[in-house]
Amino acid sequence: MEKTTGNGPAVVFTGAVKVFGRAERTVRAVDGIDLTVERGETVALLGRNGAGKSTAISLLLGLNEPDSGGVQLLGSAPEQAVRAGRVGAMLQDGRPIPRVTVRELIAFVASTYPSPMPVRESLALAGVSACADRRIDKLSGGQIQRVRFAVALAGNPELVVLDEPTAALDVEARRAFWGSMRAYARRGNTVLFSTHYLEEADENADRIVVIDRGRIVADGSGDRIKESVAGNHVSFDLAGGPTQGLELLPGVNAVEIRGDRALLRTDDSDATVIELARLGRVRNLRVSPATLEDAFLSLTSPATDSESETV
Numbered sequence: 001m002e003k004t005t006g007n008g009p010a011v012v013f014t015g016a017v018k019v020f021g022r023a024e025r026t027v028r029a030v031d032g033i034d035l036t037v038e039r040g041e042t043v044a045l046l047g048r049n050g051a052g053k054s055t056a057i058s059l060l061l062g063l064n065e066p067d068s069g070g071v072q073l074l075g076s077a078p079e080q081a082v083r084a085g086r087v088g089a090m091l092q093d094g095r096p097i098p099r100v101t102v103r104e105l106i107a108f109v110a111s112t113y114p115s116p117m118p119v120r121e122s123l124a125l126a127g128v129s130a131c132a133d134r135r136i137d138k139l140s141g142g143q144i145q146r147v148r149f150a151v152a153l154a155g156n157p158e159l160v161v162l163d164e165p166t167a168a169l170d171v172e173a174r175r176a177f178w179g180s181m182r183a184y185a186r187r188g189n190t191v192l193f194s195t196h197y198l199e200e201a202d203e204n205a206d207r208i209v210v211i212d213r214g215r216i217v218a219d220g221s222g223d224r225i226k227e228s229v230a231g232n233h234v235s236f237d238l239a240g241g242p243t244q245g246l247e248l249l250p251g252v253n254a255v256e257i258r259g260d261r262a263l264l265r266t267d268d269s270d271a272t273v274i275e276l277a278r279l280g281r282v283r284n285l286r287v288s289p290a291t292l293e294d295a296f297l298s299l300t301s302p303a304t305d306s307e308s309e310t311v
């Protein structure tokens with residue numbers, strides 16, 4: 001497909017800060033983000049509830065102005081790139097579902113852009129050709145999300161920004177959605193999506209940017225992020241043995257007791273196991289590498305009281 005290509009990165013945040021509230025009740029929702037996304041990359045913004053993902057996306061789309069720092073989209077100011085149809089977005093809004101057919105909606109949205117994607121193509125890419133003549137308010141949640149994706153594609157954008165696009169979908173609908181997203185990305189387009197699902201970030205993004213309290217705390221491939229929280233888990237049956245002192249074993253930096261089993265996180269599993277053996281504590285022992293979830297948990301802070309935790 002012909003693309004309006006340009007030079008330079010797709011997205012650049014430079015020291016972006018966004019503060020909400022006043023006086024002593026302020027929240028630094030975005031607290032100094034520096035981030036460059038190259039054209040053609042698929043990047044996941046991964047963070048817990050309230051981490052600042054939606055606020056970062058609102059700055060990127062020009063829906064909010066940063067208090068300091070700046071944001072550039074496809075080499076221009078966000079509003080300019082959005083107006084030209086160079087960016088498509090799916091936000092977490094609860095707008096009412098229109099009572100028109102899928103094709104009518106997409107044709108209408110396409111008509112508002114200077115050089116739209118042919119309607120047939122955006123329907124196919126979003127995987128909604130088969131329900132194009134059905135009314136949107138009669139579709140399933142998964143289909144509606146894909147119609148919203150078709151809306152995001154209507155202007156023939158070079159970049160799509162998706163804010164938790166699969167939050168309310170079941171496993172099958174999610175898989176179908178990500179299939180459509182990847183087909184769009186394979187055309188050389190750029191995708192930036194936010195999620196709190198680790199597996200989705202790992203499976204669908206080339207790069208994961210972990211956000212916590214408005215800051216970037218890790219940036220790289222899933223494997224690289226796992227490595228940044230180097231270490232292994234050593235677990236064994238307690239068999240009624242003592243739990244105190246386990247945190248003092250060589251290499252150990254965290255201890256968890258689950259029923260009759262001890263789980264130790266360690267930087268030096270060899271040394272931990274040797275000492276456990278010396279103490280005669282080796283019962284049903286297992287050593288396993290840190291997972292992406294371990295990495296995520298150790299990089300981000302738990303949600304505060306006001307935020308619900310759904311990770």
Ligand SMILES: Nc1ncnc2c1ncn2[C@@H]1O[C@H](COP(=O)(O)OP(=O)(O)OP(=O)(O)O)[C@@H](O)[C@H]1O
Nearest residue numbers: 020021027029047048049050051052053054055056
């Ligand atoms: N308009 C606003 N006014 C006041 N505070 C806000 C506003 N928007 C966001 N916040 C606060 O800024 C912080 C970041 O919120 P944001 O919605 O960007 O996080 P998020 O990572 O997208 O979370 P979620 O996964 O729940 O969507 C939170 O503490 C939130 O309460």
